[in-house]
Amino acid sequence: MTTVYVPRDTTALALEADAVAERLQTGAAHRGQPVDLVRNGSRGLFWLEPLVEVDTPDGRMAYGPVTPDDVPGLLDAGMLGGQPDHPLCQGLTESIPYLRDQQRLTFARTGVIDPVSLEDYRASGGWQGLEAALAMAPEAIVDAVTESGLRGRGGAAFPAGTKWRTVLEADPERPGSHWSGQKFIACNADEGDAGTFADRMLMEGDPYCLIEGMVIAGLAVGATRGFIYLRSEYPNAAGILNEALQRAESAGYLGESVCGSGRAFHLSVRLGAGAYICGEETSMLDSLEGKRGMVRVKPPLPAHRGLFGQPTVINNVLTLASVPFILREGARSYADYGMGRSRGTQPFQLAGNIARGGLVELAFGVTLRTLLEDFGGGTASGARMRAVQVGGPLGSYLPESHWDEPMDYEGFSEVGGMIGHGGIVVFDESVDMAAQARFAMHFCEDESCGKCTPCRIGAVRGVEVIDRIIANQERDTNLTLLDDLCETMEQGSLCAMGGMTPNPVRSALQHFPEDFQRPAPTAHAGGG
Template sequence: MRIYVPLDAAARALGADEVAEAIAHEAAARGLDVTLVRNGSRGMLWLEPLVEVVTDLGRLAFGPMEPADVPALFDDLTAHPKALGLTEELPWMLRQTRLTFARVGVIDPLSLAEYELHHGLKGLRRALEMTPADVVKEVTDSGLRGRGGAGFPTGIKWKTVHDAPGPQKYIVCNADEGDSATFADRMLMEGDPFTLIEGMAIAGIAVGATRGYIYTRSEYPDAISQMTKAIEIARRAGVLGASVLGSSHAFDMEVRVGAGAYVCGEETSLLNSLEGKRGVVRAKPPLPALQGFMGRPTVVNNVISLASVPVIMDRGAAFYRNFGMGRSHGTMALQLAGNVRYGGLFETAFGLTLGEIVNDIGGGAASGRPVKAVQVGGPLGAWFPPALFDTPFTYEDFAAKGGLIGHAGLTLADDSVDMLRMARFAMEFCAIESCGKCTPCRIGAVRGVETLDRIHRGDTAAIPLLTDLCETMKSGSLCALGGFTPYPVMSALTHFPDDFARAKEAAE
């Protein structure tokens, strides 16, 4: 008997470890031979801990499980009160296009053999048969863009590093996932670490880098543990080291842990921290692609960007490019959080409307009240009201409406939320997290909080000051922290003016 219980941090927070212990205890008490596999999460977080039992029909899902539900797993499964049916046939799973997350929740995350049985290392082996320039071209032709920020084309960044001279080059994975409503990086590192290793190795072959670093935050102990173990397994198997899979290419990597400063999610601040310096933004130029880690040419990509490379190299650029819409190619790992009925990770091709994501996939607000707004792109993303829910989920369409996709984290809010307070939260967040390098961010955020407090006290004459301040921050900040803070503030003011006007009425 084979049973899967997630080792995912979210599942563990909801009691997965206790459920796993109960399964082991019950199996021992009944004298049954049970193989217990700690897999990644399928992404249906409202059903965690989600237990899967392998049967002749396939993997049956049960959840959300509690220790008291375990004994019934060893009786008639069809009569189990938490029975959900075949995992792959659940509506949440059927509607997805899983490419990057195809193995997450399916395999034992630390079994290289299982990884290879599910197309693992095929992309790396193909890359080893190609010239570095052809690997770069394949990634460029796929249309893959950065999955953690403004959506810069991955292939262009790789070509810059490929063409740059230098005795040493590096691949740096930005796994400093600090945005609220984002957990895709963590889920992939915990549930399928070898795909990130493979993606980084392919990047190294493509640009001539022999060393890689995964920079993540100390708040991710499970991801750190899984990645560290997986790297050692890959090294022992010859996937990493002086000879990658027996080839003439060398590539090795390690995990580096930061202290959790939000600004270190910005690539130049991350590089400073990686070098042991204070995490502050660097002025550009020079670009990290030319003078990055230790002053050498460096590829800095997000986890999902790098983890998408193996499927591109395995199935070809045209296969990946055919998913999506317009210039937004491939799939995106949507992360639904906040006041949402069905929260979790949903991978799909670009092009669904925001309304389909919020209402059909997410099921609307968990409170049952009308959805007032959804923030896309983390705490510095714009708030989109229902009037804009017809916006297709693509980089260009969101930019045209004054927003950004970023890491594709979506935070739902119902009609009880005060948008003036949410605007203040964003500005205060920037004031707290600013590294202090840029005056518009360092001082502007503090003045912004003070201005929003004036508005909250009923001084609506301060609104023009807030608008001017936001324009200054947007144009004068060196990194996304100060530059994007105006997005949630101005979108709140633009789309929800009544919330700002009510502050004056309450004061009077």
């Protein structure tokens, strides 16, 4: 029986992959050619989703983007035999330049296997990192992560090995506390930055990779309990993760005795409830504890006093999912990728107005232009690209003059950029940058936890001041006021929400000042 793959990733589903799968199965059966249908994750070539793949002796043939109505024609054209004579045929999947030219370490398996099949996972090198870790002393595991150069992929880029060492060495004894003696691993899967979907893609396409990374982290620091804090906007990821957790537990990879080692690791998923701020690590801890997601003052560091006051490793999904590769292939193999102090690969995400949106995993050092033009293929609208926001809603808007810097953590920040979680949102020339600056403040107003006054009140005032600038009211005074306000937010906020909201505002003003000088609509003229 021919094996056919139709992804169950959110983006594929959002473009009718379920209907495609159903039409395929019934159509194939009707023709007397029943198929073995695998619901894989996505390869991350989102402009080709739903991307249907067919197993052939030469490899997997790709057809996309397939709508339900395309299915009969594809079957007529001999898709099940891997025939290339159809306009939607993209050739062998692995030969599609967008995929072929990537360096997939963390995402090597995503889109290839059935995400919840333990058999597929094991057959593709799964659990080998864990097996290596089980034979190592905790210090040696931490050393391997340190030597790999892996840094936090959530955005802050803090060296993962250093964090792990701190937790390994932290004393969890808290006499009188219910949780005394306990350490935790908390995975931050609250992927709230617009333009990012790498965490979601991995959790939906290769959930065991994250689970394996978390178990290894537990062994490394002596934590027996872990939580995945998943945003509730990801219902599909929640379903797949929970199914994977159950299966991994039944198979003995989680529980009282991981792989019969006698060492425990319990893992569960907890859902957020629509609060961007809970992606900030200390807010996330409060939320996990069942409270409002309020930012905490540091110190104490979560590594010393984190979840329920106990030593806690908090890492992003991609950080933890990079760990199995490091333990399996060796720290060196990972550190060989990258540049400067940014080692390994970064899964970049091309989003917004882009012709070929999707996930591009490459070693640090690639330029924005390569990503936007060679991979992304320009805008989806066909109009000129004008501004690019890198690193989520707290990242700067960059004009074309900034697209040629090699992207590593240090170098990119020198030009005012921030890699963050690797999201890249493209806007064409129809964008109104004053509206984008205003939105940055409005977003902060909506999502501030309220703890710091400059963030809570400053964002409200920021929207008002930008409105006055756009309306040409006391322009110079208000520009000075906005600058002053931005500085207050930067200096007076505990976390990045208030502290970095000025990035998109200032960069929009700096690089696109003409958008703030459009003639005011007549209805508002003279209103000052």
